Amino acid sequence: MSALPAWAADLPIGAGLDYAAVLVFALTGALVASRQQLDIVGFIFIAALTAVGGGTLRDLLLGRDPVFWVGDPTYVLIAAGAAVAVFFTAHLLESRYRALLWLDACALAVAVPAGVAVTMRLGHGPSIVLIMGVVTGTFGGLMRDVVCNEVPLVLKQGELYLTCAFAGAASALIASGAGLDSFTALLICGGVTFTLRAGSLCFGWRLPVYKARPPRNF
Numbered sequence: 001m002s003a004l005p006a007w008a009a010d011l012p013i014g015a016g017l018d019y020a021a022v023l024v025f026a027l028t029g030a031l032v033a034s035r036q037q038l039d040i041v042g043f044i045f046i047a048a049l050t051a052v053g054g055g056t057l058r059d060l061l062l063g064r065d066p067v068f069w070v071g072d073p074t075y076v077l078i079a080a081g082a083a084v085a086v087f088f089t090a091h092l093l094e095s096r097y098r099a100l101l102w103l104d105a106c107a108l109a110v111a112v113p114a115g116v117a118v119t120m121r122l123g124h125g126p127s128i129v130l131i132m133g134v135v136t137g138t139f140g141g142l143m144r145d146v147v148c149n150e151v152p153l154v155l156k157q158g159e160l161y162l163t164c165a166f167a168g169a170a171s172a173l174i175a176s177g178a179g180l181d182s183f184t185a186l187l188i189c190g191g192v193t194f195t196l197r198a199g200s201l202c203f204g205w206r207l208p209v210y211k212a213r214p215p216r217n218f
Contacts, residue, residue: 015028017114019050024107026051026079030086053140109194131182133169160200
């Protein structure tokens, strides 16, 4: 492990980001459950899976004991409450898919800083911070979509998603290297993540994709 950066010495904000990420990701999970017409128990399961999936994988990879929601079951209660709320209100939305896209963008912009904050607080170096920021931000939604047989947003062609998470985590590292305080660095991280994702949704921002070419015969 590397020495703990000065800006990461005070990161109780990481727990607050985890709470926010759990809430918003739970809402997205419940919206997907509504599209699949599941019962209320199914809503709670999918919401909780989405809400804690990325953070659970992060904590397991980092060797945190206990995993964040095992140490504080409030996270699961928040996810369950969000699922119940969506179960009774989802029908009021004009477009549940559009709401899902934007809530997921907001969740990504909160979860990536949460992963960065936790990893930096543990004193890990830049490469691990980048990876854990991406893992925390993307794997809950990936689990949600795979379990519900939806096209994973994280792999949807023609949209930025993983790139947003990576750029957000990288921006936090750059900000910390410039000597900015933890709140500002994490705010920049969330802002960069959301801006790129919103730009992809609204303006079609994307990276070039691989195009197959005929093999050369020589």
